[in-house]
Amino acid sequence: MDSANIAQIYSSCIQLLSVLSAESLHAASALLFNKRDVPCTMSIIEIKSLFRMDDIIASAPQPITTLELSAYSGQGLQEVLNWLNSTTAK
Numbered sequence: 001m002d003s004a005n006i007a008q009i010y011s012s013c014i015q016l017l018s019v020l021s022a023e024s025l026h027a028a029s030a031l032l033f034n035k036r037d038v039p040c041t042m043s044i045i046e047i048k049s050l051f052r053m054d055d056i057i058a059s060a061p062q063p064i065t066t067l068e069l070s071a072y073s074g075q076g077l078q079e080v081l082n083w084l085n086s087t088t089a090k
Helices: 006-021 044-051 053-059 077-088
Strands: 030-035 064-069
Touching: 006 030, 006 044, 006 053, 030 077, 044 053, 044 064, 053 064, 064 077
Parallel strands: 030 064
Antiparallel strands: none
């Protein structure tokens, strides 16, 4: 998700709820990451609050991980790769 795009944030929340409720995806793991390439983006804390992620995580059947990532600086890339590695190893 690009948190610098306010319209995308709202549509991303709706899409997330739709994906999490799909019965065929209940066994899947979910990774949500915030793209932080420009200075005017929201922080992961702000997005979690806006999405009410604590409530979503508590009621979702699948495990959910949230991370921040900057393709520009590479910050957070190792965490994403670690998540992918641990998830695909299961």
